[in-house]
Amino acid sequence: xxxxxxxxxxxxxxxxxxxxxxxxxxxxxxxxxxxxxxxxxxxxxxxxxxxxxxxxxxxxxxxxxxxxxxxxxxxxxxxxxxxxxxxxxxxxxxxxxxxxxxxxxxxxxxxxxxxxxxxxxxxxxxxxxxxxxxxxxxxxxxxxxxxxxxxxxxxxxxxxxxxxxxxxxxxxxxxxxxxxxxxxxxxxxxxxxxxxxxxxxxxxxxxxxxxxxxxxxxxxxxxxxxxxxxxxxxxxxxxxxxxxxxxxxxxxxxxxxxxxxxxxxxxxxxxxxxxxxxxxxxxxxxxxxxxxxxxxxxxxxxxxxxxxxxxxxxxxxxxxxxxxxxxxxxxxxxxxxxxxxxxxxxxxxxxxxxxxxxxxxxxxxxxxxxxxxxxxxxxxxxxxxxxxxxxxxxxxxxxxxxxxxxxxxxxxxxxxxxxxxxxxxxxxxxxxxxxxxxxxxxxxxxxxxxxxxxxxxxxxxxxxxxxxxxxxxxxxxxxxxxxxxxxxxxxxxxxxxxxxxxxxxxxxxxxxxxxxxxxxxxxxxxxxxxxxxxxxxxxxxxxxxxxxxxxxxxxxxxxxxxxxxxxxxxxxxxxxxxxxxxxxxxxxxxxxxxxxxxxxxxxxxxxxxxxxxxxxxxxxxxxxxxxxxxxxxxxxxxxxxxxxxxxxxxxxxxxxxxxxxxxxxxxxxxxxxxxxx
Numbered sequence: 001x002x003x004x005x006x007x008x009x010x011x012x013x014x015x016x017x018x019x020x021x022x023x024x025x026x027x028x029x030x031x032x033x034x035x036x037x038x039x040x041x042x043x044x045x046x047x048x049x050x051x052x053x054x055x056x057x058x059x060x061x062x063x064x065x066x067x068x069x070x071x072x073x074x075x076x077x078x079x080x081x082x083x084x085x086x087x088x089x090x091x092x093x094x095x096x097x098x099x100x101x102x103x104x105x106x107x108x109x110x111x112x113x114x115x116x117x118x119x120x121x122x123x124x125x126x127x128x129x130x131x132x133x134x135x136x137x138x139x140x141x142x143x144x145x146x147x148x149x150x151x152x153x154x155x156x157x158x159x160x161x162x163x164x165x166x167x168x169x170x171x172x173x174x175x176x177x178x179x180x181x182x183x184x185x186x187x188x189x190x191x192x193x194x195x196x197x198x199x200x201x202x203x204x205x206x207x208x209x210x211x212x213x214x215x216x217x218x219x220x221x222x223x224x225x226x227x228x229x230x231x232x233x234x235x236x237x238x239x240x241x242x243x244x245x246x247x248x249x250x251x252x253x254x255x256x257x258x259x260x261x262x263x264x265x266x267x268x269x270x271x272x273x274x275x276x277x278x279x280x281x282x283x284x285x286x287x288x289x290x291x292x293x294x295x296x297x298x299x300x301x302x303x304x305x306x307x308x309x310x311x312x313x314x315x316x317x318x319x320x321x322x323x324x325x326x327x328x329x330x331x332x333x334x335x336x337x338x339x340x341x342x343x344x345x346x347x348x349x350x351x352x353x354x355x356x357x358x359x360x361x362x363x364x365x366x367x368x369x370x371x372x373x374x375x376x377x378x379x380x381x382x383x384x385x386x387x388x389x390x391x392x393x394x395x396x397x398x399x400x401x402x403x404x405x406x407x408x409x410x411x412x413x414x415x416x417x418x419x420x421x422x423x424x425x426x427x428x429x430x431x432x433x434x435x436x437x438x439x440x441x442x443x444x445x446x447x448x449x450x451x452x453x454x455x456x457x458x459x460x461x462x463x464x465x466x467x468x469x470x471x472x473x474x475x476x477x478x479x480x481x482x483x484x485x486x487x488x489x490x491x492x493x494x495x496x497x498x499x500x501x502x503x504x505x506x507x508x509x510x511x512x513x514x515x516x517x518x519x520x521x522x523x524x525x526x527x528x529x530x531x532x533x534x535x536x537x538x539x540x541x542x543x544x545x546x547x548x549x550x551x552x553x554x555x556x557x558x559x560x561x562x563x564x565x566x567x568x569x570x571x572x573x574x575x576x577x578x579x580x581x582x583x584x585x586x587x588x589x590x591x592x593x594x595x596x597x598x599x600x601x602x603x604x605x606x607x608x609x610x611x612x613x614x615x616x617x618x619x620x621x622x623x624x625x626x627x628x629x630x631x632x633x634x635x636x637x638x639x640x641x642x643x644x645x646x647x648x649x650x651x652x653x654x655x656x657x658x659x660x661x662x663x664x665x666x667x668x669x670x671x672x673x674x675x676x677x
Contacts, residue, residue: 004058005067008086011051011096012137015103018044019130026123036122038111041130045104048137052096059093066143066207080202085143087207090519091354095140095286098358102278102365103133105486109369110270112482113376125165129274132158136279140286145204145212145244148290149194152247152283156183159280163267175266182260186250193243200227200240206290213293220297220542234298241294241301244287245308252284252338255312259599261335265327269372272327276334277365285341285357292350296535299543302346303437306427309342310441317451321458322583322593325382326371329459333408334364336448340423343445347438348539348547349426351517355501356419358516362497363407363415366490370401373483374463377476384462385581386473391464393476396484398464400491405460407494409453410563415498417560420449422501425555432548449559453566461574 022037033040059065065088073082107129114122135158139151157180164176197204201212208214218224219233228236248254253261261281265272275281288295288305295301316335323329337360344353375382377394391398407416424445431439468474479487501516539545573582583590592598 004055004065004088005069005086007051008055008067008088008141009069011048011055011100012134012141014044014047014051015041015130015137016134017130019127019134022123022127022130026127030123033123035111036114037126037130038107038122041107041126042104044130045100045107045133048100048133049097049104052093052100055088056093056097059088059090065089068143080198082146083144084147086141087143088141089207091289092140094354094358094519095282096137098361099133099136099140099278099282102361103129103274105365105369105489106270106274109273109372109483109486110268112480113270113372114268121165125162125268128158128162128165129271132162132274132279136283139283142206144206145194145197145291147204148206148287149190149247152190152251152287153187155280155283156180156187156251159183159264159275162271162275163264165268165271166266169266172266175260175263179260179264182257183250186246186248186257189243189246190248193240193246196240196243199229200236202227211293213291213297216294216297217538237294238298238300241291241298242304244291245301245305248284248287249308250284251287252281252342253335254284254308254339254342255315256599258312258316258335259596259603262328262331262596265325265331269327269368269375272330273365273368273372276330276368277361281334281338282357282361285338285345285353288342288345289350289354289357292345292535293538295345296348296350296538297542299545302348302539302543302545303435304346305342306346306438306441309339309344309346310427310444311339312336313339313343314444314448314451315339317448317455319593319596320455321451322586322590323455324385326374326384326387326459326463327368327382329384329455330364330367330371333367333452333456336452337364337408339448340420340445343427343441344423346441347423347427347430347435348536348543348545349423349430350535351501351520352419352422352426354520355516356416356423358500359407359415359419359494359498362490363404363494366400366404366487366494367408369483369487369490370397370404373397373479373487374401376483377479378472381470381472384459386470387463387468388466388470388473389464389468390473390476394464394479397479397487400487400494401464402460403491403494405456407498409456409567410449410559411453411567412556412560413495413498415494415496417556418498418502421552421556421559424449424559425550425552426547428555429547429550430545432550433546435545438545446559446562449562450566453563454570455566457567457570458574461570462579465575466579467577 018037018040021040022033025033026037030036066085067088068083068085070084071081072084107126110125110129114125132155135151135154139148139155142148142151160176160180163179164172166172167176194204197212201215203210203212203215205211206213215224215226216233216237219226219228220237226233231239250257264275267275295305313336316332316339320329320332320336323332337356341353341356341360344356373394374387374390374397377390378387403414407414410417410420424442427438427442427445431442468476501514540547573579586593595601
C-alpha cells in the first residue's frame with residue numbers, strides 16, 4: 001500500500017518538478033537549460049507515463065485505493081477535516097495514462113513547433129506545460145471535491161498562462177483573459193455547490209461509505225440524516241448537482257459558456273492539443289464521470305446534462321461548417337465532441353461517456369498536432385483556402401491526419417465510430433424507454449453526425465487535396481521528425497484504440513471485445529463496492545431511465561449512414577482541383593454561422609448594455625439613498641452633539657444662569673397648564 005501511494009503521488013509531482021526546473025533555471029541560468037526546458041519536461045512526462053501505466057495495471061489487479069496524503073485543516077469541535085488524498089481506481093488510472101501520454105507527445109512535438117528563429121520565452125512555455133500536466137494529473141487523482149476544485153482552478157490558471165504565451169500580441173492576451181473570465185463564471189457555481197456539499201454532508205470525499213455520494217444514497221433510502229436546509233432531499237441533491245454542473249459547462253466549453261474556446265486558438269498549437277484532448281476541456285466531463293454515483297441519483301440533473309450535450313453537439317457543428325481557419329474548425333469540433341460525452345453521461349451511459357472521452361483524447365490530439373505541422377509548413381498561415389496539395393509534401397502527416405479525421409467523422413472501424421455510436425445507442429434506448437427529452441437530445445446528436453462528416457472532410461480536402469492555392473502552399477516545408485513521430489503514433493492509435501470497447505457489436509461478439517466495460521466494472525468510488533453496472537442500476541431504479549430494446553448494430557448503421565452522407569457531400573464539393581466555397585449558397589445564414597450566432601456581440605451587449613448600467617444604477621442608489629440615510633443620521637447626531645457640547649463652558653455663573661432660566665421655563669409651563677391644581 002505504501003509503495004502504491006508513493007508511486008501514485010509521484011505521478012503529478014514529477015511534472016511539477018520539471019515546472020520548477022524550467023521556471024527557476026530558465027530565469028536565473030537560461031544557458032544551463034537545454035532546449036529551453038523541453039528535455040526536463042519530456043523526461044518528467046515519460047516518467048509519469050510509466051508510473052501511470054504501472055498504476056493502471058495495479059488497479060486491474062487490486063481494485064481501488066484511497067490514500068490520505070495531507071491534512072489541510074484538522075477536524076475540531078465536531079467539524080469536518082479538509083484533506084488532500086489520492087483516489088486510484090479504474091477511472092482515475094485510465095485518465096492519468098491519457099493525460100501523461102498526450103502530454104509527452106505534446107512536449108516532443110513542441111521541439112519542432114517552437115524552434116522558430118527569434119522565439120522567446122521557451123522556458124516559460126515549458127514551465128507552463130509542466131504545471132498544466134501536473135495540475136491535471138493531480139485533479140484526476142483527487143480524493144475529494146475540495147481538492148478537485150483547487151486543481152480545477154489551477155488548470156484554468158495554466159490555460160490562461162499558455163493561451164497568452166505570446167502576450168505581447170493583442171490577440172493571445174485578449175483570448176487568455178476571455179478564457180479565464182468565462183470559465184471563472186462557471187466556477188462560481190461550482191464553488192457554491194462545493195460549499196453546499198460540505199454544509200449538507202459534512203464531507204467532500206468521493207469514495208467510501210462516508211463519502212457524500214454514499215450519504216446521499218442513504219438519505220434517499222431513509223437510512224441517513226443529512227442537512228438539506230429544509231428542502232426535500234431529492235430536490236436539494238438536484239440543486240447541488242446543477243451547481244457543480246456550472247463549473248463543468250465552463251471548463252468543457254458547453255453552451256452557453258463555450259465562447260472562450262475558439263478564441264483560445266491564439267495560443268501555440270501544441271497547447272491547443274493539450275487543452276482540447278487531455279486537460280482543461282476534459283476536466284469538466286471527467287468531473288461528471290467522477291461524481292457519477294451522485295448524479296445517478298438525480299434524474300433532473302442527468303436530463304439537463306443530456307440536453308446540454310445534445311444541443312451543444314449540434315450547435316457547435318453548425319458553426320464548424322463555414323470556418324476558414326483549420327484550428328477554428330477543430331475548436332468547434334472539440335465543443336461538439338464534448339457535447340457527445342455529456343450526452344452519453346446524461347443519458348445514463350457512464351461507460352459510453354468515458355469511452356468517448358478516451359477516443360476523443362486520441363484523435364483530437366492527433367488532429368491538432370497535425371494541424372500544427374501544417375501551420376508550420378504554411379509559415380503560420382491557418383487559412384485553408386490558401387492551402388491545397390499538401391498531401392504530397394507531407395505524406396506522414398496526411399495519412400495520420402486522415403486517420404484522425406475518419407475517427408472524428410465516426411467512420412468504421414476508426415476509434416470515433418465505436419465510442420460515438422455507443423453514446424448515441426445509449427441515448428436512443430433511454431429516450432425510447434420513456435425519456436422524451438433524452439430522445440430529443442439524441443436526435444440533435446444524430447443530425448450533428450452528418451454535419452461532422454461534412455466539416456471534417458471539407459477540412460481534409462481543402463488542406464491536403466487539389467492544387468496548391470498559394471505560393472506558400474507550393475513551397476511548403478516537410479514536417480520535422482520531432483513533429484512526424486508524435487503524429488504518426490497518434491495516427492495508429494486513432495485507428496485502433498476504439499477496439500477496446502466495440503459496443504455496437506456487443507450483441508454479435510458477446511463480451512469478449514468489451515475490455516473497457518469490464519475494466520470500468522471494477523471497484524468505483526461513490527458507493528461502497530459500486531461498479532459501472534451498479535451505476536446503471538441506480539439510473540434505472542432511482543432516476544427511472546429505463547432502456548428500450550434497440551439493436552446496437554441498427555443504431556450504428558443509422559449513424560454511419562448520416563456520417564457517410566456528410567463525407568460524400570464534402571467529397572463532391574471540395575475534392576476537386578479548384579474547389580469553390582459552396583456554403584456561400586447559405587446566404588445570410590452563413591454570415592450568422594461565421595460570426596458564431598453573434599454570441600460575442602450579445603455577451604458584450606449584456607455586459608455593457610445591461611449589467612454595467614444596472615451596476616451604475618445600484619451604485620447611485622447606494623451612494624444617494626443608502627449612504628444618504630446613514631450619512632444624514634450621522635450628520636444630525638454630530639450637529640446636535642456639537643451644540644450640546646457648547647453648553648459645557650466650565651463657568652459657574654453660566655451654569656447658575658442656565659439653572660435659573662430652566663426653572664423659569666418650568667414655572668411658565670406649569671402656569672400655562674392651569675397652575676398647580
